[in-house]
Amino acid sequence: MKSLFFIPLVIFMFSLQGCSWVCRFYIANTTNEVITVDVKLMDSTGSFSIFHYPFHYYGKVRQYKLKKNGNINFESVSDIKADTLEKFSHYKVQIPLNSAIEIGSLTNDNYTKHDQYFINGRVFNLERLSISGKNIEIEPAAFDNYFRKDKYGEVYFVP
Numbered sequence: 126m127k128s129l130f131f132i133p134l135v136i137f138m139f140s141l142q143g144c145s146w147v148c149r150f151y152i153a154n155t156t157n158e159v160i161t162v163d164v165k166l167m168d169s170t171g172s173f174s175i176f177h178y179p180f181h182y183y184g185k186v187r188q189y190k191l192k193k194n195g196n197i198n199f200e201s202v203s204d205i206k207a208d209t210l211e212k213f214s215h216y217k218v219q220i221p222l223n224s225a226i227e228i229g230s231l232t233n234d235n236y237t238k239h240d241q242y243f244i245n246g247r248v249f250n251l252e253r254l255s256i257s258g259k260n261i262e263i264e265p266a267a268f269d270n271y272f273r274k275d276k277y278g279e280v281y282f283v284p
């Protein structure tokens with residue numbers, strides 16, 4: 126009788142080991158010109174940061190092609206070089222036409238707003254983000270005015 130209870134319990138416990146989700150932050154370029162994104166992050170405090178310091182990817186940023194409907198094609202991932210300006214916390218990156226870059230991720234937490242409480246000691250480490258040719262400068266207090274969450278939990282900005 127004990128084995129009838131024990132076996133389903135073990136299966137249930139193993140199924141929970143893979144329960145994890147990631148909320149990613151993207152900037153998509155749907156314009157007809159290459160755009161340059163200037164990202165200034167807070168100096169690393171040793172805590173878990175939401176936004177990527179480019180040295181995490183050896184000075185590179187993940188880039189994805191966009192599908193015709195404007196959604197990200199996750200099968201077309203590549204790395205592009207970031208131009209690091211100071212101590213890896215300030216960088217510029219060019220986004221080609223019909224492409225998106227990933228600038229951050231949040232694991233096992235839902236993003237609702239920039240000043241929310243994040244589990245696991247996560248830190249909203251964006252200091253400033255600007256986009257060339259668009260006269261857009263985004264600081265933390267204005268972040269939620271520009272970035273929108275889709276139905277899958279991903280957070281996007283489309284200039």
